Amino acid sequence: MTRVLIVEDEIIIARFIELQLKAHFNCQTAIAISAAEALAAMPKLLPHLLLCDINLEESCTGIQLVRQLQRQYTFEVIYISSYNDKNIIEEAIQSDASNYIIKPVDEMQLYAGVRLIMEKLARKNTPDTPVAAAALNPAEQRIVQLISLRKSTKEIAEIMFLSPYTVKNQRHKICRKLGLKDENNALLKWALENGEKLM
Template sequence: MGQPIKILIVEDEMIIAANIAMQLRELGYEVTAMVSRGLEALTHIRKNPPDIVLLDIQLKGTLDGIETAQLMQKEYDIPIIYLTANADDFYFNRAKGTHPFAFISKPFKKLDLQHAIELTANQMMFRNNPKPNPTEAGKASFVLSDRIFVRHNEKMIKVIIKDIYYVEAERNYCKIHTKDKVYLLVTTLKDMEEKLPTGHFLRIHRSYIANLAQVDEVSSSHVVISKKAVPMGKGLRSKLLDRLHTI
Protein backbone atom coordinates (compact mmCIF):
# COMPACT_ATOMS: atom_id res chain seq x y z
CA MET A 1 0.00 0.00 0.00
CA GLY A 2 1.34 3.46 -0.89
CA GLN A 3 2.48 5.74 1.88
CA PRO A 4 3.34 9.46 1.89
CA ILE A 5 7.03 10.32 1.78
CA LYS A 6 8.17 11.31 5.28
CA ILE A 7 10.22 14.50 5.51
CA LEU A 8 12.09 16.02 8.47
CA ILE A 9 12.57 19.81 8.43
CA VAL A 10 15.70 21.11 10.17
CA GLU A 11 15.49 24.91 10.11
CA ASP A 12 16.25 27.40 12.90
CA GLU A 13 13.86 30.05 11.56
CA MET A 14 10.56 28.65 12.82
CA ILE A 15 8.45 30.91 10.59
CA ILE A 16 10.27 29.53 7.55
CA ALA A 17 10.00 25.97 8.88
CA ALA A 18 6.24 26.34 9.42
CA ASN A 19 5.80 27.70 5.89
CA ILE A 20 7.78 24.80 4.42
CA ALA A 21 5.72 22.32 6.44
CA MET A 22 2.48 23.84 5.18
CA GLN A 23 3.66 23.60 1.56
CA LEU A 24 4.82 20.01 2.00
CA ARG A 25 1.48 18.94 3.46
CA GLU A 26 -0.35 20.65 0.59
CA LEU A 27 1.81 18.58 -1.79
CA GLY A 28 0.78 15.40 0.01
CA TYR A 29 3.93 14.69 2.00
CA GLU A 30 4.16 13.82 5.68
CA VAL A 31 6.20 16.13 7.92
CA THR A 32 7.66 14.05 10.75
CA ALA A 33 8.87 17.10 12.73
CA MET A 34 10.25 20.62 12.59
CA VAL A 35 13.44 21.03 14.64
CA SER A 36 15.80 23.96 14.94
CA ARG A 37 19.10 22.39 16.06
CA GLY A 38 21.35 19.68 14.69
CA LEU A 39 21.40 17.64 17.91
CA GLU A 40 17.58 17.68 17.98
CA ALA A 41 17.56 16.41 14.40
CA LEU A 42 19.87 13.49 15.23
CA THR A 43 17.72 12.52 18.22
CA HIS A 44 14.56 12.63 16.11
CA ILE A 45 16.10 10.59 13.28
CA ARG A 46 17.07 7.81 15.69
CA LYS A 47 13.47 7.59 16.94
CA ASN A 48 11.62 8.13 13.65
CA PRO A 49 13.83 7.96 10.54
CA PRO A 50 12.39 10.03 7.68
CA ASP A 51 12.73 9.32 3.97
CA ILE A 52 14.24 12.75 3.23
CA VAL A 53 15.80 15.50 5.38
CA LEU A 54 15.40 19.18 4.46
CA LEU A 55 18.40 20.69 6.21
CA ASP A 56 19.41 24.33 6.62
CA ILE A 57 23.17 24.62 6.01
CA GLN A 58 23.74 27.49 8.45
CA LEU A 59 22.08 26.19 11.60
CA LYS A 60 22.75 27.96 14.86
CA GLY A 61 23.92 26.01 17.88
CA THR A 62 26.59 23.37 18.46
CA LEU A 63 26.33 21.86 14.98
CA ASP A 64 25.77 23.58 11.67
CA GLY A 65 23.82 21.78 8.96
CA ILE A 66 26.85 20.22 7.30
CA GLU A 67 28.21 18.85 10.59
CA THR A 68 24.73 17.49 11.35
CA ALA A 69 24.69 15.74 7.97
CA GLN A 70 28.14 14.23 8.56
CA LEU A 71 27.08 12.75 11.91
CA MET A 72 23.77 11.52 10.50
CA GLN A 73 25.52 9.74 7.63
CA LYS A 74 27.63 7.68 10.04
CA GLU A 75 24.46 5.81 11.03
CA TYR A 76 21.88 6.41 8.28
CA ASP A 77 21.68 6.60 4.51
CA ILE A 78 18.98 9.27 4.26
CA PRO A 79 18.92 11.70 1.31
CA ILE A 80 19.60 15.34 2.16
CA ILE A 81 18.23 18.45 0.48
CA TYR A 82 20.05 21.54 1.71
CA LEU A 83 18.29 24.83 2.34
CA THR A 84 20.56 27.84 2.08
CA ALA A 85 20.37 31.62 2.04
CA ASN A 86 24.08 31.82 1.37
CA ALA A 87 25.44 29.79 -1.54
CA ASP A 88 29.07 30.97 -1.32
CA ASP A 89 31.93 28.65 -2.28
CA PHE A 90 33.00 27.95 1.31
CA TYR A 91 29.69 26.41 2.35
CA PHE A 92 29.05 24.86 -1.05
CA ASN A 93 32.39 23.03 -1.12
CA ARG A 94 31.92 21.75 2.44
CA ALA A 95 28.38 20.63 1.65
CA LYS A 96 29.46 18.72 -1.47
CA GLY A 97 31.33 16.27 0.74
CA THR A 98 28.03 15.02 2.18
CA HIS A 99 26.66 14.25 -1.32
CA PRO A 100 23.32 16.10 -1.08
CA PHE A 101 20.58 15.28 -3.56
CA ALA A 102 19.68 18.95 -4.09
CA PHE A 103 20.21 22.54 -2.96
CA ILE A 104 17.34 25.00 -2.57
CA SER A 105 18.23 28.69 -2.29
CA LYS A 106 16.09 30.86 -0.02
CA PRO A 107 13.71 32.42 -0.71
CA PHE A 108 12.22 29.68 -2.87
CA LYS A 109 8.90 28.96 -4.52
CA LYS A 110 6.62 26.01 -3.84
CA LEU A 111 7.48 24.62 -7.28
CA ASP A 112 11.22 24.66 -6.41
CA LEU A 113 10.47 22.59 -3.33
CA GLN A 114 8.25 20.18 -5.26
CA HIS A 115 10.82 19.65 -8.01
CA ALA A 116 13.67 19.07 -5.55
CA ILE A 117 11.70 16.42 -3.67
CA GLU A 118 10.52 14.68 -6.85
CA LEU A 119 14.04 14.58 -8.28
CA THR A 120 15.31 13.18 -4.98
CA ALA A 121 12.58 10.54 -4.91
CA ASN A 122 13.40 9.52 -8.49
CA GLN A 123 17.09 9.13 -7.62
CA MET A 124 16.23 7.15 -4.50
CA MET A 125 14.05 4.79 -6.48
CA PHE A 126 16.83 3.28 -8.54
CA ARG A 127 19.73 3.74 -6.17
CA ASN A 128 21.49 0.50 -5.22
CA ASN A 129 22.43 -0.18 -1.64
CA PRO A 130 25.99 -1.57 -1.83
CA LYS A 131 25.96 -3.40 1.50
CA PRO A 132 26.05 -7.11 0.61
CA ASN A 133 25.50 -9.73 3.28
CA PRO A 134 28.46 -12.16 3.13
CA THR A 135 26.09 -15.12 3.59
CA GLU A 136 24.17 -13.98 0.50
CA ALA A 137 27.23 -13.59 -1.74
CA GLY A 138 26.60 -14.79 -5.27
CA LYS A 139 22.81 -14.86 -4.96
CA ALA A 140 22.35 -11.36 -6.33
CA SER A 141 24.57 -8.73 -7.88
CA PHE A 142 23.05 -5.97 -5.78
CA VAL A 143 20.48 -5.27 -3.10
CA LEU A 144 17.94 -2.51 -3.68
CA SER A 145 16.48 -0.51 -0.82
CA ASP A 146 13.11 -1.70 0.44
CA ARG A 147 10.97 0.84 -1.42
CA ILE A 148 10.33 2.61 -4.70
CA PHE A 149 8.77 5.98 -5.31
CA VAL A 150 5.97 6.56 -7.79
CA ARG A 151 3.78 9.46 -8.83
CA HIS A 152 0.14 8.99 -7.87
CA ASN A 153 -2.57 11.67 -7.91
CA GLU A 154 -0.03 14.43 -8.54
CA LYS A 155 2.27 13.51 -5.66
CA MET A 156 5.17 11.16 -5.03
CA ILE A 157 4.47 8.27 -2.68
CA LYS A 158 6.51 5.29 -1.55
CA VAL A 159 5.57 1.69 -2.26
CA ILE A 160 7.21 -0.98 -0.13
CA ILE A 161 8.79 -3.56 -2.44
CA LYS A 162 7.55 -6.60 -0.53
CA ASP A 163 3.96 -5.35 -0.99
CA ILE A 164 4.24 -5.53 -4.80
CA TYR A 165 2.33 -8.49 -6.29
CA TYR A 166 3.54 -8.23 -9.86
CA VAL A 167 4.62 -5.73 -12.51
CA GLU A 168 2.90 -5.58 -15.89
CA ALA A 169 4.29 -3.99 -19.06
CA GLU A 170 2.16 -1.62 -21.07
CA ARG A 171 4.22 -0.21 -23.95
CA ASN A 172 6.79 2.15 -22.39
CA TYR A 173 4.98 2.13 -19.06
CA CYS A 174 4.74 -0.35 -16.22
CA LYS A 175 1.79 -1.06 -13.97
CA ILE A 176 2.78 -1.98 -10.43
CA HIS A 177 0.07 -4.12 -8.87
CA THR A 178 -0.24 -4.13 -5.08
CA LYS A 179 -2.97 -5.28 -2.69
CA ASP A 180 -4.88 -1.99 -2.75
CA LYS A 181 -3.78 -0.01 -5.80
CA VAL A 182 -2.27 -0.13 -9.27
CA TYR A 183 0.47 2.43 -9.95
CA LEU A 184 1.57 3.56 -13.41
CA LEU A 185 5.31 4.15 -13.76
CA VAL A 186 7.03 5.79 -16.73
CA THR A 187 9.66 3.14 -17.35
CA THR A 188 10.08 -0.07 -19.32
CA LEU A 189 9.72 -3.58 -17.93
CA LYS A 190 13.38 -4.21 -18.80
CA ASP A 191 14.44 -1.31 -16.59
CA MET A 192 12.23 -2.57 -13.77
CA GLU A 193 13.69 -6.06 -14.12
CA GLU A 194 17.21 -4.65 -13.73
CA LYS A 195 16.31 -2.59 -10.68
CA LEU A 196 14.13 -4.94 -8.63
CA PRO A 197 15.96 -7.30 -6.24
CA THR A 198 16.63 -10.52 -8.16
CA GLY A 199 16.27 -12.67 -5.06
CA HIS A 200 12.55 -11.95 -4.85
CA PHE A 201 11.39 -11.06 -8.36
CA LEU A 202 11.45 -13.06 -11.60
CA ARG A 203 10.39 -12.19 -15.13
CA ILE A 204 7.95 -14.99 -15.96
CA HIS A 205 6.65 -13.58 -19.25
CA ARG A 206 7.67 -10.93 -21.76
CA SER A 207 5.09 -8.65 -20.14
CA TYR A 208 5.18 -9.70 -16.47
CA ILE A 209 7.52 -9.76 -13.48
CA ALA A 210 6.26 -11.67 -10.43
CA ASN A 211 7.06 -11.25 -6.76
CA LEU A 212 7.94 -14.85 -5.88
CA ALA A 213 6.85 -14.39 -2.28
CA GLN A 214 3.31 -13.57 -3.49
CA VAL A 215 2.81 -16.60 -5.79
CA ASP A 216 -0.07 -18.79 -4.55
CA GLU A 217 -0.29 -21.36 -7.37
CA VAL A 218 1.76 -22.44 -10.39
CA SER A 219 -0.03 -23.85 -13.45
CA SER A 220 1.39 -24.88 -16.80
CA SER A 221 0.63 -21.53 -18.43
CA HIS A 222 0.17 -19.06 -15.57
CA VAL A 223 0.68 -18.36 -11.90
CA VAL A 224 -1.96 -17.22 -9.44
CA ILE A 225 -1.23 -14.17 -7.30
CA SER A 226 -3.99 -12.96 -5.01
CA LYS A 227 -6.65 -14.76 -7.11
CA LYS A 228 -5.33 -13.15 -10.31
CA ALA A 229 -4.01 -15.37 -13.12
CA VAL A 230 -0.73 -13.94 -14.40
CA PRO A 231 0.55 -15.36 -17.72
CA MET A 232 3.76 -17.40 -17.73
CA GLY A 233 5.97 -17.87 -20.78
CA LYS A 234 6.66 -21.26 -22.31
CA GLY A 235 9.60 -23.05 -20.77
CA LEU A 236 9.76 -20.85 -17.68
CA ARG A 237 7.81 -23.10 -15.33
CA SER A 238 10.84 -25.19 -14.28
CA LYS A 239 12.92 -22.06 -13.67
CA LEU A 240 10.13 -20.60 -11.58
CA LEU A 241 9.76 -23.77 -9.53
CA ASP A 242 13.50 -23.89 -8.92
CA ARG A 243 13.42 -20.30 -7.66
CA LEU A 244 10.39 -20.94 -5.47
CA HIS A 245 12.20 -23.82 -3.79
CA THR A 246 15.07 -21.52 -2.79
CA ILE A 247 13.16 -18.62 -1.22
Protein backbone atom coordinates in the same frame (compact mmCIF):
# COMPACT_ATOMS: atom_id res chain seq x y z
CA MET B 1 4.97 6.97 2.41
CA THR B 2 8.14 9.05 2.30
CA ARG B 3 9.38 10.29 5.67
CA VAL B 4 10.95 13.76 5.73
CA LEU B 5 12.81 15.52 8.55
CA ILE B 6 13.04 19.30 8.26
CA VAL B 7 16.02 20.68 10.17
CA GLU B 8 15.53 24.45 10.34
CA ASP B 9 16.04 26.75 13.32
CA GLU B 10 13.58 29.38 12.03
CA ILE B 11 10.22 27.84 12.87
CA ILE B 12 8.26 30.03 10.41
CA ILE B 13 10.41 28.79 7.52
CA ALA B 14 10.19 25.21 8.82
CA ARG B 15 6.37 25.40 8.95
CA PHE B 16 6.24 26.89 5.44
CA ILE B 17 8.39 24.02 4.11
CA GLU B 18 6.23 21.47 5.94
CA LEU B 19 3.00 22.93 4.51
CA GLN B 20 4.40 22.89 0.98
CA LEU B 21 5.61 19.31 1.29
CA LYS B 22 2.25 18.10 2.59
CA ALA B 23 0.40 20.03 -0.15
CA HIS B 24 2.43 18.49 -2.99
CA PHE B 25 3.71 15.13 -1.77
CA ASN B 26 2.45 12.06 0.08
CA CYS B 27 4.83 12.28 3.01
CA GLN B 28 5.16 12.13 6.78
CA THR B 29 7.07 15.09 8.21
CA ALA B 30 8.76 16.17 11.41
CA ILE B 31 10.53 19.40 12.32
CA ALA B 32 13.76 19.77 14.30
CA ILE B 33 14.83 23.31 15.21
CA SER B 34 18.29 22.30 16.46
CA ALA B 35 20.96 19.66 15.92
CA ALA B 36 19.99 18.05 19.25
CA GLU B 37 16.34 17.75 18.14
CA ALA B 38 17.47 16.27 14.81
CA LEU B 39 19.60 13.66 16.59
CA ALA B 40 16.64 12.74 18.80
CA ALA B 41 14.20 12.57 15.85
CA MET B 42 16.31 10.31 13.61
CA PRO B 43 15.79 6.92 15.33
CA LYS B 44 12.06 7.61 15.73
CA LEU B 45 11.30 8.85 12.21
CA LEU B 46 14.07 7.10 10.20
CA PRO B 47 13.62 9.68 7.44
CA HIS B 48 14.22 8.96 3.78
CA LEU B 49 14.94 12.66 3.19
CA LEU B 50 16.45 15.50 5.23
CA LEU B 51 15.83 19.12 4.32
CA CYS B 52 18.57 20.77 6.31
CA ASP B 53 19.51 24.41 6.87
CA ILE B 54 23.28 24.95 6.82
CA ASN B 55 23.41 27.82 9.30
CA LEU B 56 21.82 26.39 12.46
CA GLU B 57 22.93 29.27 14.73
CA GLU B 58 24.92 26.88 16.92
CA SER B 59 28.35 25.29 17.12
CA CYS B 60 27.39 22.58 14.61
CA THR B 61 26.63 23.50 10.98
CA GLY B 62 24.01 21.65 8.95
CA ILE B 63 26.74 19.99 6.89
CA GLN B 64 28.54 18.78 10.04
CA LEU B 65 25.24 17.47 11.40
CA VAL B 66 24.52 15.58 8.17
CA ARG B 67 27.99 13.99 8.17
CA GLN B 68 27.43 12.87 11.76
CA LEU B 69 24.04 11.36 10.93
CA GLN B 70 25.40 9.62 7.82
CA ARG B 71 27.60 7.45 10.06
CA GLN B 72 24.45 5.77 11.40
CA TYR B 73 21.65 6.34 8.90
CA THR B 74 21.00 6.24 5.16
CA PHE B 75 19.02 9.14 3.67
CA GLU B 76 18.94 11.74 0.91
CA VAL B 77 19.70 15.34 1.85
CA ILE B 78 18.70 18.70 0.40
CA TYR B 79 20.36 21.75 1.92
CA ILE B 80 18.37 24.93 2.26
CA SER B 81 20.52 27.95 2.97
CA SER B 82 21.03 31.66 2.50
CA TYR B 83 24.67 30.86 1.72
CA ASN B 84 25.31 31.17 -2.02
CA ASP B 85 29.08 30.90 -1.67
CA LYS B 86 30.76 28.43 -4.07
CA ASN B 87 32.94 26.95 -1.31
CA ILE B 88 29.89 26.19 0.86
CA ILE B 89 28.10 24.64 -2.12
CA GLU B 90 31.17 22.49 -2.86
CA GLU B 91 31.32 21.38 0.79
CA ALA B 92 27.64 20.46 0.62
CA ILE B 93 28.22 18.41 -2.54
CA GLN B 94 31.05 16.54 -0.79
CA SER B 95 28.52 15.36 1.82
CA ASP B 96 26.49 13.66 -0.95
CA ALA B 97 23.82 16.35 -1.12
CA SER B 98 21.03 15.62 -3.60
CA ASN B 99 20.18 19.28 -4.05
CA TYR B 100 20.86 22.79 -2.73
CA ILE B 101 18.13 25.43 -2.45
CA ILE B 102 19.08 29.05 -1.80
CA LYS B 103 16.87 31.14 0.49
CA PRO B 104 14.48 32.87 0.36
CA VAL B 105 12.56 29.74 -0.59
CA ASP B 106 9.43 30.08 -2.69
CA GLU B 107 6.80 27.45 -3.42
CA MET B 108 7.92 26.49 -6.95
CA GLN B 109 11.62 26.49 -6.07
CA LEU B 110 10.94 24.10 -3.20
CA TYR B 111 8.67 21.89 -5.33
CA ALA B 112 11.26 21.63 -8.11
CA GLY B 113 14.05 20.94 -5.65
CA VAL B 114 12.17 18.16 -3.87
CA ARG B 115 10.29 16.59 -6.80
CA LEU B 116 13.28 14.84 -8.40
CA ILE B 117 14.38 13.40 -5.07
CA MET B 118 10.86 12.16 -4.32
CA GLU B 119 10.85 10.34 -7.66
CA LYS B 120 14.20 8.72 -6.85
CA LEU B 121 12.95 7.69 -3.40
CA ALA B 122 9.71 6.29 -4.84
CA ARG B 123 11.74 3.99 -7.10
CA LYS B 124 14.10 3.02 -4.26
CA ASN B 125 11.36 2.41 -1.68
CA THR B 126 8.96 0.31 -3.71
CA PRO B 127 6.57 -1.83 -1.63
CA ASP B 128 8.86 -4.85 -1.84
CA THR B 129 11.81 -2.93 -0.38
CA PRO B 130 11.67 -3.18 3.42
CA VAL B 131 11.40 0.17 5.19
CA ALA B 132 13.59 -1.28 7.95
CA ALA B 133 16.55 -1.23 5.57
CA ALA B 134 16.57 2.58 5.87
CA ALA B 135 17.73 2.13 9.47
CA LEU B 136 20.99 0.51 8.33
CA ASN B 137 24.07 2.66 7.89
CA PRO B 138 26.32 2.12 4.83
CA ALA B 139 28.68 -0.28 6.67
CA GLU B 140 25.74 -2.38 7.90
CA GLN B 141 24.22 -2.43 4.41
CA ARG B 142 27.56 -3.67 3.06
CA ILE B 143 27.60 -6.46 5.64
CA VAL B 144 24.07 -7.48 4.62
CA GLN B 145 25.13 -7.49 0.96
CA LEU B 146 28.07 -9.77 1.77
CA ILE B 147 25.83 -12.05 3.87
CA SER B 148 23.50 -12.30 0.86
CA LEU B 149 26.51 -13.53 -1.12
CA ARG B 150 26.88 -16.23 1.57
CA LYS B 151 30.15 -14.83 2.91
CA SER B 152 31.14 -16.05 6.38
CA THR B 153 31.88 -13.74 9.29
CA LYS B 154 35.60 -14.37 8.76
CA GLU B 155 35.37 -13.58 5.02
CA ILE B 156 33.36 -10.40 5.70
CA ALA B 157 35.99 -9.32 8.25
CA GLU B 158 38.77 -9.79 5.69
CA ILE B 159 36.88 -7.95 2.92
CA MET B 160 35.99 -4.99 5.17
CA PHE B 161 39.30 -4.92 7.09
CA LEU B 162 37.53 -5.54 10.40
CA SER B 163 38.02 -8.09 13.15
CA PRO B 164 35.65 -11.10 13.16
CA TYR B 165 34.55 -9.97 16.64
CA THR B 166 33.48 -6.56 15.23
CA VAL B 167 31.56 -8.21 12.39
CA LYS B 168 29.82 -10.53 14.87
CA ASN B 169 28.76 -7.52 16.96
CA GLN B 170 27.57 -5.73 13.82
CA ARG B 171 25.45 -8.75 12.87
CA HIS B 172 23.75 -8.66 16.29
CA LYS B 173 23.14 -4.92 15.89
CA ILE B 174 21.67 -5.39 12.40
CA CYS B 175 19.33 -8.09 13.75
CA ARG B 176 18.07 -5.68 16.43
CA LYS B 177 17.53 -2.89 13.88
CA LEU B 178 15.62 -5.21 11.54
CA GLY B 179 13.62 -6.80 14.35
CA LEU B 180 15.10 -10.25 13.64
CA LYS B 181 15.92 -12.97 16.14
CA ASP B 182 19.59 -13.87 16.50
CA GLU B 183 18.89 -17.49 15.65
CA ASN B 184 17.73 -19.89 12.92
CA ASN B 185 19.74 -17.97 10.30
CA ALA B 186 17.13 -15.20 10.34
CA LEU B 187 19.63 -12.61 9.11
CA LEU B 188 20.85 -14.87 6.30
CA LYS B 189 17.27 -15.44 5.16
CA TRP B 190 16.51 -11.69 5.26
CA ALA B 191 19.75 -10.91 3.41
CA LEU B 192 19.02 -13.48 0.69
CA GLU B 193 15.59 -11.93 0.15
CA ASN B 194 16.60 -8.26 0.37
CA GLY B 195 20.37 -7.90 -0.01
CA GLU B 196 20.21 -7.32 -3.75
CA LYS B 197 17.98 -4.27 -3.22
CA LEU B 198 20.70 -2.64 -1.14
CA MET B 199 23.29 -2.91 -3.94
